Amino acid sequence: MKDQHLVTMRVNGREHELVIESRKTLADVLRQDLGLTGTHLGCEHGICGACTVLMDGEPIRACLVFGVQADGRELRTVESLADGDELNDLQQAFSKHHGLQCGFCTPGFLMLGEAYLSTNPEPDRDEVREVVSANLCRCTGYQGIVDAVCEVAEKRKVSRG
Amino acid sequence: MTTAATWVGNRLPRREDPRMLRGTGRFTDDISSGHALHAAFVRSPMASGRIVGVDVSAALDMSGVVAVLTSADLDDAGLRAVLERPEFIATTMPLLAHDRVRYAGEPVVVVIAESRYLAEDAAEAVEVDVEEMPAVTSLSELGGELPVVHEEAPDGVLVDLQMFQDDMLESALEEAPLLLERTFQSGRVHAAPMESRACLAEWVDRDEQLVLTLSTQVPHQVRTGVAQALDLPERAVRVISPDVGGGFGLKCVVGREEVVVAAAAKRLRQPVRWSEDRQENLTASFHGREQEYRVRAGFDEAGRIIGLDADIRCNIGAYSAFPFSCGVEPLMAATELPGVYKVPRYAARARGFATNKPPTAPYRGVSRPQIVMVMEGLMEEAAARLGLDRVEIRRRNTIATEDFPYLGANGITYEPGSYIEALEMCVEETRKHGWWESRAEEGKIRGIGLANFSERTAYGTATMGMRKMAMTPGFEVAHVKMDASGDVVVTSGTCGHGQGHETTFAQLVADRLGIHPGRIKLRQGDTDLTSFGWGTFGSRSLVIGGGSAAVAARRLADKIRTIAAEMLEADAADIELIEGHAQVSGAPDARVSIDDVAANVHFRAHTLTSNEEQLLEARGTADPSGMFSNACHAALVEIDPGTGGVEVCDYIVVEDCGVVVNPMIVDGQVRGGVAQGIASALFEELVYSPDGQPMAGTFMDYLVPTASEIPQIAVHHLETPCDLTETGSKGMGEGGTIGAPATILSALNDALRDHRAGLRHVPVAPAELKRLVGVPTATQEDA
Numbered sequence: 001m002k003d004q005h006l007v008t009m010r011v012n013g014r015e016h017e018l019v020i021e022s023r024k025t026l027a028d029v030l031r032q033d034l035g036l037t038g039t040h041l042g043c044e045h046g047i048c049g050a051c052t053v054l055m056d057g058e059p060i061r062a063c064l065v066f067g068v069q070a071d072g073r074e075l076r077t078v079e080s081l082a083d084g085d086e087l088n089d090l091q092q093a094f095s096k097h098h099g100l101q102c103g104f105c106t107p108g109f110l111m112l113g114e115a116y117l118s119t120n121p122e123p124d125r126d127e128v129r130e131v132v133s134a135n136l137c138r139c140t141g142y143q144g145i146v147d148a149v150c151e152v153a154e155k156r157k158v159s160r161g
Numbered sequence: 162m163t164t165a166a167t168w169v170g171n172r173l174p175r176r177e178d179p180r181m182l183r184g185t186g187r188f189t190d191d192i193s194s195g196h197a198l199h200a201a202f203v204r205s206p207m208a209s210g211r212i213v214g215v216d217v218s219a220a221l222d223m224s225g226v227v228a229v230l231t232s233a234d235l236d237d238a239g240l241r242a243v244l245e246r247p248e249f250i251a252t253t254m255p256l257l258a259h260d261r262v263r264y265a266g267e268p269v270v271v272v273i274a275e276s277r278y279l280a281e282d283a284a285e286a287v288e289v290d291v292e293e294m295p296a297v298t299s300l301s302e303l304g305g306e307l308p309v310v311h312e313e314a315p316d317g318v319l320v321d322l323q324m325f326q327d328d329m330l331e332s333a334l335e336e337a338p339l340l341l342e343r344t345f346q347s348g349r350v351h352a353a354p355m356e357s358r359a360c361l362a363e364w365v366d367r368d369e370q371l372v373l374t375l376s377t378q379v380p381h382q383v384r385t386g387v388a389q390a391l392d393l394p395e396r397a398v399r400v401i402s403p404d405v406g407g408g409f410g411l412k413c414v415v416g417r418e419e420v421v422v423a424a425a426a427k428r429l430r431q432p433v434r435w436s437e438d439r440q441e442n443l444t445a446s447f448h449g450r451e452q453e454y455r456v457r458a459g460f461d462e463a464g465r466i467i468g469l470d471a472d473i474r475c476n477i478g479a480y481s482a483f484p485f486s487c488g489v490e491p492l493m494a495a496t497e498l499p500g501v502y503k504v505p506r507y508a509a510r511a512r513g514f515a516t517n518k519p520p521t522a523p524y525r526g527v528s529r530p531q532i533v534m535v536m537e538g539l540m541e542e543a544a545a546r547l548g549l550d551r552v553e554i555r556r557r558n559t560i561a562t563e564d565f566p567y568l569g570a571n572g573i574t575y576e577p578g579s580y581i582e583a584l585e586m587c588v589e590e591t592r593k594h595g596w597w598e599s600r601a602e603e604g605k606i607r608g609i610g611l612a613n614f615s616e617r618t619a620y621g622t623a624t625m626g627m628r629k630m631a632m633t634p635g636f637e638v639a640h641v642k643m644d645a646s647g648d649v650v651v652t653s654g655t656c657g658h659g660q661g662h663e664t665t666f667a668q669l670v671a672d673r674l675g676i677h678p679g680r681i682k683l684r685q686g687d688t689d690l691t692s693f694g695w696g697t698f699g700s701r702s703l704v705i706g707g708g709s710a711a712v713a714a715r716r717l718a719d720k721i722r723t724i725a726a727e728m729l730e731a732d733a734a735d736i737e738l739i740e741g742h743a744q745v746s747g748a749p750d751a752r753v754s755i756d757d758v759a760a761n762v763h764f765r766a767h768t769l770t771s772n773e774e775q776l777l778e779a780r781g782t783a784d785p786s787g788m789f790s791n792a793c794h795a796a797l798v799e800i801d802p803g804t805g806g807v808e809v810c811d812y813i814v815v816e817d818c819g820v821v822v823n824p825m826i827v828d829g830q831v832r833g834g835v836a837q838g839i840a841s842a843l844f845e846e847l848v849y850s851p852d853g854q855p856m857a858g859t860f861m862d863y864l865v866p867t868a869s870e871i872p873q874i875a876v877h878h879l880e881t882p883c884d885l886t887e888t889g890s891k892g893m894g895e896g897g898t899i900g901a902p903a904t905i906l907s908a909l910n911d912a913l914r915d916h917r918a919g920l921r922h923v924p925v926a927p928a929e930l931k932r933l934v935g936v937p938t939a940t941q942e943d944a
Binding site: 082103144 | 175177178179181182183184185186188189191193209213274278353354355357404405406407409436438439589609659661763825826828829832833835836837859861865867868869870872873881884897
C-alpha cells in the first residue's frame with residue numbers, strides 16, 4: 001500500500017499542495033510533480049550536488065531529502081533566478097566566464113553560488129574555490145565557475161556599499 | 162546587435178548558455194511523456210558464471226509491474242561490432258545475457274513498471290541463479306591457462322595487430338648505446354559525465370517509427386544499432402539526442418540497455434523510459450583506458466632515438482562495444498605511439514584482451530594519454546641516463562618546423578605544426594611564472610612536469626578506412642537553409658553536447674553569409690532532421706561538421722549574390738555580403754538587404770529569372786584526411802610528505818589548433834580536458850577485487866576531482882592554419898586530457914628526483930608517494 005501524505009510547500013514564491021508518497025525524494029517531487037526539471041540528478045547519493053536547491057535559504061541536496069520533509073518549507077530552484085528574459089547577475093557571469101559547457105551541473109552550482117553570495121562574503125578566491133568544491137563539474141575544470149562567483153561577490157559587495 | 166569584421170576569432174557568448182542557466186535545457190529525463198513506463202535492470206551479481214535459472218514470477222505478480230523481459234523475449238538479439246581484419250575476432254554482446262554472464266553488473270532481466278520506484282521494487286524480486294565460474298580481470302594474469310570469456314577466443318585475444326615491421330629494428334636496438342626496456346601502465350577509469358545515460362522510447366503508429374530519445378553523441382549510429390538488433394529498416398527508427406549532459410566517449414557507443422528499452426516500447430506499444438543511476442553508470446556502462454605498454458627504446462649518445470618496439474596490451478573488458486569495436490584503442494596506440502618525435506625505426510604489436518569487466522568505450526583521448534606518457538617518460542629517462550637536459554633531449558628528437566611535411570615510420574604524414582615552438586614557449590612561461598625558484602625551495606617536495614605532444618583530429622573516411630571497421634566513419638553533410646525572414650537554419654549530423662557548436666557553427670556560417678550569428682540556428686541530434694552523419698567524437702565536429710556547414714554557407718552565399726545581382730542589375734561577381742546586406746563592391750549605396758533577397762525568393766519568385774533552383778538552400782560536405790593539432794603542457798606540483806597527497810599548484814598549456822573560431826570555447830575545452838587528465842593521473846580508478854567485484858560504485862569511492870583539486874590553468878595559443886580544412890582549424894577536443902597524465906607523472910618524477918622513483922603508471926596513489934618520500938634515497942632500487 002502506498003504511504004501517501006498531504007504536504008504544503010512554497011516553491012519559487014508559489015504555494016503548492018501535494019499528495020506524495022513518503023519515500024519520494026524532494027528532487028523527484030520538484031521534477032515530476034511540479035515540472036521543475038531544472039533541478040538535475042547526477043548521482044542520487046549526495047556527492048555531485050547537481051540537485052542543489054535552497055530550503056529556507058540553505059543549500060540542500062534535493063536527492064537526500066524526502067518530499068514530505070519539505071512540508072511547510074520555502075524552496076527556491078534554478079527556475080527562480082531569472083527575471084523574465086533577464087538573467088540575473090550570477091547567471092550572466094557564468095556565461096561571460098564560460099562557467100558551463102554541457103550545462104547539466106549548472107543549476108546546482110548556481111544555487112550553491114546564490115547561497116554563498118547571500119551570506120554577503122568578502123570575495124576571496126580561495127574561499128570561493130572551497131565553497132564550489134561542494135559540487136562536481138566534469139566539463140569546465142571549474143575555473144570559469146570560480147571566476148563567475150568571485151566577480152558577482154565583488155559586484156554585490158560594491159553595490160552594498 | 163554588435164558586428165565584427167569576422168565572427169571567427171571572437172569570444173562570442175554561447176547560444177546554448179541562457180537555457181542551461183535558466184534550467185530550461187531539455188535533457189532526456191526532463192522530457193515528459195504522459196504515461197511512460199519505467200525500466201529497471203536486474204544485473205549479474207558475479208563477474209563470470211552460467212545462468213542456470215531465472216524466476217520472474219514474484220516480480221510479475223507485484224502491483225504496477227507491466228512486464229518482465231528476458232533475452233528470450235527479445236529473440237536473443239544482440240549488438241555485433243565488426244572490424245574487417247583477419248586479426249580480429251567478432252563477438253556478440255547480447256542485449257540481455259542469456260546463457261553466460263561475463264561481468265558483474267551485466268543486465269540479465271528488465272522490469273517494466275508504472276514508476277521507477279515500483280520497477281526497482283520488482284527488480285529485487287527477480288531471482289537470477291548464476292553458477293559462478295572463474296574470472297579473469299587483470300592484464301597481469303595473462304600468459305597462463307586462463308578462464309575463457311568468449312568461446313570464439315580461447316586465449317582471450319579479440320584483436321592482435323602486428324604493425325610496421327622493420328627488419329633492421331632488432332639489430333638497431335641491440336646496438337644502441339642506450340637501450341631502455343620499460344613497462345608503462347594506466348588504470349581503468351570512467352568518463353563520468355554528470356548526466357548518466359538516459360533514454361525514452363515510443364512506437365509512433367502514425368510515422369510507423371520507433372522514436373528513441375536518448376543521451377548520445379552519435380544519433381545515427383544508435384539508429385543503426387537499434388535497426389540491426391531489432392531487424393527494422395533504418396527509416397523506421399528515429400533517434401533524437403536532446404541536450405546531453407556530457408559524453409567524453411562514453412556516449413559514442415551504443416548501450417545494450419538503450420536497445421532493450423527501445424525493444425520493450427515496441428513490444429508493449431507504450432512509451433518506456435530508463436535513467437541509469439550512478440552505481441549502474443560506474444559499474445555497468447562503459448569504462449576506459451586500462452592498458453599496459455612494454456616498450457624497448459634505443460638511443461644514441463646524443464639522446465636521439467634510434468628505434469622503438471612496443472608490445473601494447475589493452476584490457477577491453479567483456480565485449481566489443483558497437484559500432485567501433487575493441488580495436489579502436491589498440492589501433493590508435495600502435496599507429497600513433499611515436500607522436501611528435503622522429504622515430505626512424507618502429508614496430509608495434511597491439512592486442513585487445515577480453516576480461517570479466519564491463520566493456521570499454523573510446524574515452525576522450527583514446528590511447529593517446531598513454532602513448533604520450535610512454536614517449537615523454539622514455540625521453541626523460543634517456544635524458545637522465547645520458548646526462549642531458551630533459552628539454553634539450555626533446556628538442557633533439559622533435560619533428561622541427563623545417564621537417565614538415567614529415568613522413569613517419571608509422572606511415573603517417575605530419576602536416577605543419579608548431580611542436581618546437583610550443584615546447585620553447587611553454588618552458589619560457591614556466592620561467593616567467595617563477596616555477597624554477599619555487600621548485601628549488603628548501604624543505605618542499607616540488608617538481609615541474611612537461612609533456613609535448615600532438616593530437617590527430619578529425620579523421621576522415623580515408624584514414625578511418627585504414628582501420629577496416631565494418632562501419633567506417635568520416636564525412637559529414639551539412640545543410641544551410643535561409644527562410645523567408647532571412648534567418649538561417651543549419652543542420653549537421655554532428656551532435657554537440659557542451660562544445661558550443663550552436664555558437665561556433667553560427668560564427669563560421671555568419672562570416673560567409675554576411676549576417677549576424679544570432680540569426681543562425683544550428684539544429685542537430687535528430688536523425689529525421691539532419692542528413693546521415695557520424696556524430697561528435699574524435700575531435701571532429703568543428704572541423705568536419707563545421708567545415709561542411711562552411712562549405713554549404715559558401716554555396717548559399719553564391720545563390721544570394723546571384724539573386725541580389727539581378728535585383729541590383731549588377732554582376733554577381735561584384736556583390737559582397739556584409740552586415741546583412743548584399744552590396745555592389747565599391748558602391749555601398751547600391752545595396753539590398755539580405756532579408757529582402759530572402760523574401761523575394763520565397764514570396765515574389767515571379768519577379769526573378771535567376772532563381773533556377775528555387776529557395777535559398779545549399780548542401781556542403783567535408784571529409785578531410787585528419788590533421789594534427791599540438792600542445793605542450795607544464796605543471797608545478799608539490800607532494801605532502803605526511804599524507805602523500807599531491808597539490809597541483811599551477812598549470813600551463815600552449816596549444817595550436819590552427820584557426821581558433823572562439824577562443825573562450827577553445828580555452829574551456831582545454832581546461833576541462835586537463836582536469837580529466839589530472840583526475841586519471843592522481844584521483845580516479847575503477848578498482849576491482851580479484852574475483853571481479855567492482856569496488857568503486859559511488860562518487861565516494863570514485864574520486865572525481867572538485868574545484869579544490871584542479872588548479873588555475875593558463876592557456877596560450879599558437880596558430881598554424883591548416884590547409885587541409887575549409888576553415889583552417891584543426892580539432893582540439895581531446896588534447897587537454899591527452900597531455901595532462903604525462904605532465905603530472907613527469908612532475909611527480911621530478912619532485913622525487915632524489916629518490917629515483919621512476920614512476921611509470923597512473924593513477925599514482927597518495928600511499929605510494931608517502932612510501933616513496935619516506936624511504937631514504939640510498940636504499941631505493943635504481944630504476
